Amino acid sequence: MLIGRFGLRLSGRLPSLASPAVYFAIRASLINLNSLRKTIKINPITRAFSMLRYQYLCRIYKGFFPYSFETGIFRMGRRPIEMHSSVNRYDGLEDGERASVSKDQEMHNSQSGNHETMKQLHIPVMVNEVINYLAPQHGQNILDMTFGSGGHSRAILQKEVDVTLYVLDRDPTAYAIAQQLSELYPKQIRALLGQFSQAEAMLMKAGVQPGTVDGVLLDLGCSSMQLDTPERGFSLRKDGPLDMRMDxxxxxxxxxxxxxxxxxxxxxxxxxxxxxxxxxxxxxxxxxxxxxxxxxxxxxxxxxxxxxxxxxxxxxxxxxxxxxxxxxxxxxxxxxxLRIFVNNELNELYVGLKTAQKFLKPGGHLVALSFHSLEDRIIKRFLHGIDVTEKLSPKRRQKITPIPGLCLNLENEEEFFRSSSPLEWEMIHKKVVTPESQEVQDNPRGRSAKLRAAIKL
Missing domain, CATH: 1.10.150.170 (Putative methyltransferase TM0872, insert domain)
Incomplete structure (x- = not known):
């Protein structure tokens, strides 16, 4: 039996795609269907991927479900943030993950020796633009949701040292670097290990209340640390196990x-x-x-x-x-x-944007860096209040008025469009910002970067 992958309320009709939606097979015996019955509709597609040979493919993602796409944008029937909105869930994960985190820290230390070596492996993109649009001020709370090697976080501290900087990353190697940086800045840095979908619970546990953050940064994609480590399996230019998991x-x-x-x-x-x-x-x-x-x-x-x-x-x-x-x-x-699919990156991005919106105070700044069109499309639509499932014709592609009639079987359509209202964000820069030519020459990996910045109203 196949059910949806991301805990969303699936449409009662078949997707409009000619091909069936992407499915992971999940054994019904591992899922309490009775508890899900009220929130998930079983999709009537009967075609199964019978060749799923690995048992753990059936075990893992039991809270995750497949979704269908239209024009490269996924159908989002319900907010996926509900999957990880419980602080208790995070508490349950915390103890069990400490051992694996320590192992990853040991690997990190053996590979790099110290965080200064690691940070040189990744050059942060558009640092000046990020700082200008984020505009950190004395005494503010800033959230860096993609710490990486800490290039942007260090730049924030260089601009304004008297800030509280919450730094999040799903990669234990990045988390180890963040912990080392927190030893240098114990009053400023609060290191958090987790995915975007776990950020809300972790922030609440750290004492951060919704509507209290002054600035949020998202620097998406794969870092140079990951690409340049063959054992991680991200790069086709260096031989290694075909892994690609960020965590x-x-x-x-x-x-x-x-x-x-x-x-x-x-x-x-x-x-x-x-x-x-x-x-x-x-x-x-x-x-x-x-x-x-x-x-x-x-x-x-x-x-x-x-x-x-x-x-x-x-x-x-x-x-x-x-x-x-x-x-x-x-x-x-x-x-x-494969990397995007394995790490559930697009759905995590949407959850991250919703979390940023929830924790930003009115007047707070959101800065998002993306590196391919799928990411940028989601960010653009989110900031402009466009339903991410809306299919636009070429003549209407640049319009930003949401059309409620195109909403896909939502139980509370008005609430969804109210949460994505274009009045909730004011764009700092009308058009997307790209790196200067000199920066691209100095750091070719940043050539495809696109920056969007907005102020929460």
Whole structure:
């Protein structure tokens, strides 16, 4: 039996996509369907992914459910923040995670030696713009929801040292760096380990009340620390296990990218590649993956890159160009799609934006950095009050007035549109802000960055 992945109230009708929605199979015996019956409708799609061979693919995400997409934007019937809104849930996780966190800290220490070495591996993007739009002031509370190696947080402290800075990251390696920084700034830094969907509970536990934060920063995507560590499995240029989990040490049963490519059928893989990677050759690549895994399991990053490359003529491997007109590998979008899917990044982003909105005080600043169109589209629609499920025609794509009629079977449609009202945010800069040419030359990895900033009304 298949049910939705993200704890959302699913639409009573089939998705409008020609292909079925992306599904993770979850065994009914592991889920108390009686407790979910009041909040989840069983989707009538009967087609199952019978080839899910890994038991932990069925165990993990029992609170997470599949969602369908329209024009690259996911259907959001209910606020997913309800999954992790309980402080008690966080308390229950805390003790059990300490051991895994300490192991990740040991790995971090063995890899880097100290946080000064680690921070050099990741160059923060658009630091001056972030500080200008965030505008930290004396005595303020600032929330950095994506600490990473701490580049932006350090810049905030350099601008104004007398602030309370709550720094969050789901990656235990980043959390270890944050803890070390908190030793240098014990009065300023409060380090938090968790996902966006856990942020509300952790902030409440730390004594932060809704409507009391002066500024929130989100610097999305994958950090250089993750990309440059082969053991993490994010990069196709360095061979390593095909992992891609940002917090796999905390959740060892969480499916890896290897589990996904070895377990899902061709149609599901193609849908993932097309939806999360915007890959136009999704069917061709998915077919190559399925053929290859029938001979041997796909377990390494460069193994997958070679399989994807093998589906194309040699001349086509580097025909794609980045914003600097440099050749990019044909498998780049495949790796992006798998990473986003494995880490549930888009849904986490939406939860993060809702959490930021909840904890910001009126007049508080939100600064969001994104690195691909899917992230930027969600941020743009959220700040402009557009329903993320709304399908816009090309002639109307830039309009920002939400149309209640397009809301998908919400029980309280008025409440949803009131929470996404365009009157709740004032854009600091009307258009998206991109890095200066000199910064792109100095830090090519930041070439695709897009910054949006707004003030909560």
């Amino acid at each position: 796999g040490g905390r959740y060892p049963d969480m499916p890896t990218a290897a589990d996904v490519v070895n377990a899902l059928d061709q149609q599901a893989l193609a849908l993932i590649l097309r939806t999360y990677g915007e890959e136009k050759y999704a069917k061709k690549i998915a077919s190559a993956i399925v053929q290859a895994r029938s001979i041997y399991p796909i377990t390494r990053t460069q193994q997958l890159a070679s399989i994807v490359a093998g589906a194309f003529p040699t001349a086509a491997l580097y025909e794609r160009k980045d914003l600097l007109q440099r050749s990019t590998h044909i498998a780049t979008k495949t790796f992006q799609a």
